[in-house]
Amino acid sequence: MTIEKVQQDIIEEFSVYEDWMDKYSYLIELGNELADLPPEEKNDQNLIKGCQSRVWLVAEKKDGKIYFRGESDAVIVKGLVALLLRVVSGRKPKEIIENELHFIDDLGLKQHLSPTRSNGLLAMVKQIRLYAVAYDRMEKEGGTQNG
Structure with a gap:
């Protein structure tokens, strides 16, 4: 399933x-279904800068x-994750x-989130893209690292 198809499915679910x-409430429900990270992964290295939560x-x-895992200490933000x-x-x-x-x-998420939550969401997207660019660069340079 393409990224586009997954996005369309999410839009339909929220509609x-x-x-x-x-x-x-649905966002909170999605967040509650997200598996918690082990305590050792809740460190400064994995912390997203720019999020209020x-x-x-x-x-x-x-x-x-790339396989991502994530967590937040705020219920709505965990749903966004x-x-x-x-x-x-x-x-x-x-x-x-x-x-x-x-x-x-x-979905209108940015308009319905507080400015600090909206900025945090953008910070998460930016970090995901940074990981993708870094891994893409490693591939092009022949890197075989797994993480």
């Missing part, structure tokens, strides 16, 4: 909720694809680099 309180993001490259990971985890670096994550705007 059944007319009220933003229901959309927030604490958000940790871990990336591992296996078989040419779950959505992002659903779209980008298990993708080749080039797919992440070449695809715009438009579902954030299409």
